[in-house]
Amino acid sequence: MTEVDLSSQIGAALPYLRRYARALTGSQTSGDNYAAATLEAVLADRSMINEASSAKPGLFKVFHGIWVTTGAPVVDEDSGPRAAAQSHLRRLTTNSREALLLHSIEEFTLTEVAEIMQIGGDEAEQLVNVARQEMADDISGSVLIIEDEAIIAMDLETIVADLGHRVTGVARTRDGAVKLGKADVPDLILADIQLADNSSGVDAVADLLRDLGDRPVIFITAFPERLLTGERPEPAFLISKPYSEEQVRSAISQAMFFSSTETLKA
Known part of the structure; x- marks a missing residue:
């Protein structure tokens, strides 16, 4: 992939990465900070994208690596809607919400979800199903x-x-x-x-x-x-x-x- 092609594909995928980041964090500011960190990582090492099946899942894979490394943090709130949301989040199976967003909202295949999250295909499918059930029940x-x-x-x-x-x-x-x-x-x-x-x-x-x-x-x-x-x-x-x-x-x-x-x- 040429430098021009890679830049074009990253540019096309970036709005959707930002959408995913905002949905994941619940905040435009926090989501955009993660998206910016992802771009900085890619600019520092283009091989992280080139080694992926294509640019878009590669970009999301870099994001997910940063997200996991930082511990998928949610800022503590004492009361109000954010506090309630955080309480709900703590009861979810680890990684299930990420898998559901990637598959259902961003329309990645389960194979691509597995690539992005660096897990097996069966585990990706299981995480999606678990998230659906846990959220519906809660x-x-x-x-x-x-x-x-x-x-x-x-x-x-x-x-x-x-x-x-x-x-x-x-x-x-x-x-x-x-x-x-x-x-x-x-x-x-x-x-x-x-x-x-x-x-x-x-x-x-x-x-x-x-x-x-x-x-x-x-x-x-x-x-x-x-x-x-x-x-x-x-x-x-x-x-x-x-x-x-x-x-x-x-x-x-x-x-x-x-x-x-x-x-x-x-």
Whole structure:
């Protein structure tokens, strides 16, 4: 692989590494620090990427090595959502959450997950299954869906209900979302970006967070790269359209479980 090709592939993978890092840490600042450390390591030794099956899993492999070496730390909090999230995290099987994120959200194959985490394929599959079960068993709550396409909204409602959560309502517009959110305050918001009246799901979420306080948010968009620029606060959980049911299930479980995730704010 030429230097130009490698740089291009790393550049294309970087927004998704940052997404993974934020979802893993629950913080844009902390996640970006890990992503920056990964880039520094790669610049110091390009062989770490060249020895991988391809640039993207190679980049994530370097990240995972740094993450494990630092002990996958979570800053202690005395109270509030972050403290609750940390309590939940301590009960998870080691490495299971990382495996689930890599497979379900970042769409790596189990073989690639094994390569990134430097474990066997069978162990990677087992970790993914364990994470799904542990998170589903640990947390339940209420979800507001902001989606203007009826078929997609119905699909999301089914997925949310199947996970054992309660749907507080489905909104098609910014104003409708704010009204529903105030009437029945959700634990989590699942939002499309472009809404029926050309209003913005991002603006709807910003309104709700201002009125209701911080809570986890999952954005769904056909153009994830537009929200992964590093130029402003970004969502910890971002699903690309067309999505798979497993992606949505995993993101909901992760976001509900790790309820202190940072989200887009005005």
